Amino acid sequence: MKSAFTYERAGSPAEAVALLAKHGPDAMIWAGGTDMTLQWQQEKVSPTVCIDIRDISELDYIEIDNSGIRIGAMASLASLERSADRHHILTMLSDITKLMATPQTRTLATVGGNLCNASPAADLSPAFVALDATVKIFSALGARKVSMLDFFKGVNKTEVGPAELLEEVFIPLPDDGDVQASYKRIDRTVVDIALVNGSAAVTVGSDGVISKVGLGLGAVAPIILNAPDASAALEGLKLSDVTREKLAKVAAIAAKHAKPITDVRASAGYRQDMVEIMLRRSLEDSISKHGGTL
Amino acid sequence: MTVLKVNGRPVEISNRGDRTLATALREDLGLIGVRVSCAEGECGSCTVLVDNKPMTSCLMLAQQAKGKEIVTIEGMANGDDLHPIQQAFIEEQGFQCGFCTPGLILSTKAFLAENPNPTADEVSVGMSGNICRCGAYPYIVKAVLKAAELMDETATA
Numbered sequence: 420m421k422s423a424f425t426y427e428r429a430g431s432p433a434e435a436v437a438l439l440a441k442h443g444p445d446a447m448i449w450a451g452g453t454d455m456t457l458q459w460q461q462e463k464v465s466p467t468v469c470i471d472i473r474d475i476s477e478l479d480y481i482e483i484d485n486s487g488i489r490i491g492a493m494a495s496l497a498s499l500e501r502s503a504d505r506h507h508i509l510t511m512l513s514d515i516t517k518l519m520a521t522p523q524t525r526t527l528a529t530v531g532g533n534l535c536n537a538s539p540a541a542d543l544s545p546a547f548v549a550l551d552a553t554v555k556i557f558s559a560l561g562a563r564k565v566s567m568l569d570f571f572k573g574v575n576k577t578e579v580g581p582a583e584l585l586e587e588v589f590i591p592l593p594d595d596g597d598v599q600a601s602y603k604r605i606d607r608t609v610v611d612i613a614l615v616n617g618s619a620a621v622t623v624g625s626d627g628v629i630s631k632v633g634l635g636l637g638a639v640a641p642i643i644l645n646a647p648d649a650s651a652a653l654e655g656l657k658l659s660d661v662t663r664e665k666l667a668k669v670a671a672i673a674a675k676h677a678k679p680i681t682d683v684r685a686s687a688g689y690r691q692d693m694v695e696i697m698l699r700r701s702l703e704d705s706i707s708k709h710g711g712t713l
Numbered sequence: 714m715t716v717l718k719v720n721g722r723p724v725e726i727s728n729r730g731d732r733t734l735a736t737a738l739r740e741d742l743g744l745i746g747v748r749v750s751c752a753e754g755e756c757g758s759c760t761v762l763v764d765n766k767p768m769t770s771c772l773m774l775a776q777q778a779k780g781k782e783i784v785t786i787e788g789m790a791n792g793d794d795l796h797p798i799q800q801a802f803i804e805e806q807g808f809q810c811g812f813c814t815p816g817l818i819l820s821t822k823a824f825l826a827e828n829p830n831p832t833a834d835e836v837s838v839g840m841s842g843n844i845c846r847c848g849a850y851p852y853i854v855k856a857v858l859k860a861a862e863l864m865d866e867t868a869t870a
């Protein structure tokens with residue numbers, strides 16, 4: 420049987436965490452509710468209290484300054500979709516949202532909810548990992564920062580503690596040069612989660628040298644993976660020296676980190692082969708966006 | 714009791730937390746133009762407008778709609794005068810069995826508010842959250858284009 424629950428509306432992060440502390444572990448946060456309502460109906464979770472944070476408008480923003488891009492946890496996928504003109508990294512994130520769900524679901528669904536649901540196949544997480552994003556987590560004690568990589572703890576498990584709230588995702592922008600990123604996924608139908616996905620973010624300094632490479636591998640482990648050895652294999656190279664063969668090698672090193680499983684959507688072998696291709700294409704795309712010729 | 718604003722009027726629904734907006738609209742208010750098909754946010758049949766934005770009411774809790782303006786298909790016509798989008802769907806036969814039509818009409822309203830002069834391709838993408846299981850898509854695209862025309866006429870008239 421679906422659990423019966425009462426409803427509480429939080430008007431601020433402080434109110435939300437106070438309500439969480441007051442009601443205990445069976446009180447659950449509803450942001451857009453696109454994952455929560457389904458999980459409740461499918462009896463995967465049994466909340467006794469719904470804490471609705473939809474109206475916390477102070478967490479609904481997308482801001483850009485010299486240091487980076489800040490996305491509030493309550494920014495909807497629809498507003499991220501409509502932020503494309505504001506920065507080329509937002510263009511790339513906007514393109515990701517267009518792969519996600521449907522227009523009507525994107526108006527409900529939030530960026531914070533996508534991260535906190537912590538699906539290994541979620542679409543925003545690999546790009547945020549590749550972009551070396553950090554998140555801000557709010558509690559009664561104040562705010563703390565966690566790297567996007569360390570945020571994910573397992574399937575549907577994150578760093579967010581029982582009386583905490585995800586507040587913000589911060590994407591750093593380089594002091595020198597620029598960052599370009601790309602995301603690729605394989606899906607079965609239009610409205611379905613990815614079978615496997617991969618993302619790359621490449622920073623090129625004003626001297627034309629690749630100063631930083633971030634990679635994110637999704638749906639090949641319980642959490643999103645990175646691949647520091649593969650990143651290192653590309654860092655320090657001049658943009659003009661990058662070749663298709665080099666990128667293929669980097670993708671192959673990165674794909675070794677994958678620990679895919681077989682499930683109804685795809686076999687482990689298929690995921691293993693495809694994650695390499697997703698990464699290679701993401702790398703090629705990021706290099707091309709920098710004006711690199713391959 | 715919880716008061717919601719639906720189709721411009723205050724109405725009362727049960728104050729239970731554990732009910733979706735779709736259920737409250739259908740069962741408490743008899744607004745059965747809200748169609749629930751997949752109940753998983755994929756098909757778009759249950760689309761309503763919440764503060765002018767299209768949302769799948771099967772995924773939203775009824776209590777989350779408190780303080781917002783809800784529009785269902787029942788609120789589209791003005792008395793006996795059909796909304797231009799409804800008129801366009803009739804003129805272009807933008808449906809077969811009609812089950813998905815309310816959701817499509819509400820999606821059209823939100824879509825045209827953002828893009829009043831779309832191309833056929835933009836319509837296809839804009840309507841991609843509404844599944845028509847009869848496959849009347851070519852007629853639906855024509856209906857949305859016709860609706861844009863009719864609304865443009867009403868606006869300039």
Ligand SMILES: Cc1cc2nc3c(=O)[nH]c(=O)nc-3n(C[C@H](O)[C@H](O)[C@H](O)COP(=O)(O)OP(=O)(O)OC[C@H]3O[C@@H](n4cnc5c(N)ncnc54)[C@H](O)[C@@H]3O)c2cc1C
Nearest residue numbers: 450451452453454455519520529532533535541542585754
């Ligand atoms: C039809 C359909 C298609 C979908 N397609 C995709 C897809 O293609 N790709 C994809 O990645 N996802 C997809 N999803 C999943 C879902 O829509 C997204 O994960 C969405 O971004 C979740 O956001 P939400 O605000 O609705 O989260 P909710 O359902 O409100 O919350 C999700 C989880 O996060 C917790 N939570 C939410 N916000 C916070 C916060 N600020 N702090 C702490 N905890 C929080 C909740 O308690 C819950 O456990 C799809 C869902 C549906 C229904």
